[in-house]
Amino acid sequence: MISVVIPALNEGRFIADCLESLKNQDYQGEYEIIVADNGSTDNTASIARSYGVKVVLCLEKMSVSYARQVGADTARGDIIAQADADTVYPHDWLTKIADHFSSHPDAVAVTGRFLYKDPPSWAKFEYFLRNSTNRLTAALFGRPLLVSGATFAFRRSAFLDVDGYCNVSYSPDQLGISGRLSKAGKVYYDRDLYVLTSSRSVKKPLLLCIMEAVVHISHWGGYMCRAYINSFEEFANKTTLRRIALRASPAAVLIILLAYGYFIPTSPVFGKVYYKGTEPGKVVALTFDDGPNEPYTSELLDILDEYNVKATFFVVGENVELYPETAKRIVAEGHVLGNHSYSHNANHALTEYGAKDLVLAEKAIYDTVGVKPHLYRPPHGKKTPWELEEVREQGMIEVTWSVSTGELNTKSSVKVADRIVDETHRGEIILLHDGYGTSHNCSQADKSLTVEALPLIIEKLRAEGYRFVTVPELLDVTPYNN
Numbered sequence: 001m002i003s004v005v006i007p008a009l010n011e012g013r014f015i016a017d018c019l020e021s022l023k024n025q026d027y028q029g030e031y032e033i034i035v036a037d038n039g040s041t042d043n044t045a046s047i048a049r050s051y052g053v054k055v056v057l058c059l060e061k062m063s064v065s066y067a068r069q070v071g072a073d074t075a076r077g078d079i080i081a082q083a084d085a086d087t088v089y090p091h092d093w094l095t096k097i098a099d100h101f102s103s104h105p106d107a108v109a110v111t112g113r114f115l116y117k118d119p120p121s122w123a124k125f126e127y128f129l130r131n132s133t134n135r136l137t138a139a140l141f142g143r144p145l146l147v148s149g150a151t152f153a154f155r156r157s158a159f160l161d162v163d164g165y166c167n168v169s170y171s172p173d174q175l176g177i178s179g180r181l182s183k184a185g186k187v188y189y190d191r192d193l194y195v196l197t198s199s200r201s202v203k204k205p206l207l208l209c210i211m212e213a214v215v216h217i218s219h220w221g222g223y224m225c226r227a228y229i230n231s232f233e234e235f236a237n238k239t240t241l242r243r244i245a246l247r248a249s250p251a252a253v254l255i256i257l258l259a260y261g262y263f264i265p266t267s268p269v270f271g272k273v274y275y276k277g278t279e280p281g282k283v284v285a286l287t288f289d290d291g292p293n294e295p296y297t298s299e300l301l302d303i304l305d306e307y308n309v310k311a312t313f314f315v316v317g318e319n320v321e322l323y324p325e326t327a328k329r330i331v332a333e334g335h336v337l338g339n340h341s342y343s344h345n346a347n348h349a350l351t352e353y354g355a356k357d358l359v360l361a362e363k364a365i366y367d368t369v370g371v372k373p374h375l376y377r378p379p380h381g382k383k384t385p386w387e388l389e390e391v392r393e394q395g396m397i398e399v400t401w402s403v404s405t406g407e408l409n410t411k412s413s414v415k416v417a418d419r420i421v422d423e424t425h426r427g428e429i430i431l432l433h434d435g436y437g438t439s440h441n442c443s444q445a446d447k448s449l450t451v452e453a454l455p456l457i458i459e460k461l462r463a464e465g466y467r468f469v470t471v472p473e474l475l476d477v478t479p480y481n482n
């Protein structure tokens with residue numbers, strides 16, 4: 001059985017929609033709805049009663065956590081689901097909660113996310129920040145940091161084990177209860193468990209929002225201070241330096257680790273990235289990014305043809321649509337096409353919407369050339385966990401590089417070629433550019449230097465005994481998906 005607990009104080013304007021949505025759940029099991037009325041002077045209680053739900057009065061203290069506690073004390077369910085009166089629940093909300101607990105025996109709690117019913121212009125930014133914070137903290141610390149009071153469910157047994165809400169007056173749902181529950185088991189974050197909440201808390205004059213944020217932050221600071229004072233006593237026998245190091249070093253390590261994962265093309269922090277082959281032979285793979293970009297891509301193809309070298313072209317979706325014949329020629333002449341996003345946004349990997357860009361590119365490439373690349377190279381080699389997840393979901397692999405030439409920083413084709421030859425060892429993937437993002441016909445998109453350098457690179461590497469292969473040959477993977 002699930003008990004849904006809704007704390008309410010003068011929610012007459014909202015509560016009918018909330019109860020209507022909770023009454024219309026498709027959940028097949030038993031559930032009860034409890035409204036914990038924290039002293040409403042409007043018709044909140046009478047509306048709630050008209051829906052036939054249990055109404056409990058809690059007048060001792062005016063506090064959301066107190067109302068939630070009284071509601072939870074009344075609850076009979078094995079699972080208690082926290083809800084908010086100004087929120088509307090999708091018809092499968094309870095089913096998803098029940099499924100989550102039955103498929104995750106180690107779960108003590110699960111939270112989801114809220115979307116605004118009437119979103120302000122910056123809502124997507126907030127969703128993104130919340131979602132990425134939760135995914136990151138769930139992956140790193142085993143529990144999401146930002147728990148929404150409007151969609152949070154826990155096992156009653158675990159709740160009783162940790163002494164309930166413990167009278168924490170500020171954000172019991174966020175810092176208090178989820179933190180203590182996580183000691184009893186796993187707190188999950190499920191982004192599919194979403195609800196639609198009123199934007200009343202944010203649809204106010206900007207100054208008021210800022211003032212409220214300041215008040216919230218100072219409350220939060222107070223809460224953290226108390227936690228620090230408690231732990232200060234625990235660490236009182238340690239030296240000041242050790243205490244500081246103890247606090248600061250995990251944060252510093254975390255920041256360095258995240259930056260390393262995001263910026264460094266070869267870093268495996270967020271998942272598997274291919275940047276080099278492991279073949280023992282003296283082979284290398286030439287790769288060209290950001291094309292097609294004419295006339296340079298065609299000139300490079302002519303040179304590769306002349307030397308009978310096969311290469312890998314990581315093309316940009318928009319450019320494929322602009323130069324469809326060149327894209328077709330790349331495949332027709334035995335080279336491999338890889339996906340290098342649709343719009344080549346520099347920080348594409350930061351937002352989960354941005355990661356979808358690679359699907360657009362796949363469509364553009366398939367519609368033009370009739371192949372679905374198996375290789376994906378993120379713009380600038382920047383990676384995030386959800387971008388890598390999208391790559392996996394699309395059946396692709398993430399390929400970066402191990403030798404980069406800095407072609408943009410020099411005007412000498414000889415220097416470019418020399419640097420590559422100096423840095424190249426067995427199995428390396430060499431990065432070159434036949435384009436510049438989605439720009440064309442400008443000085444940065446002028447790739448005549450790469451065109452000049454290519455014969456030198458091929459000749460010098462061949463002289464050292466290297467053989468050229470495509471990236472799929474180097475990694476022993478398929479070039480295209482079915």
Ligand SMILES: [Zn+2]
Nearest residue numbers: 289290379380
């Ligand atoms: Zn690029």
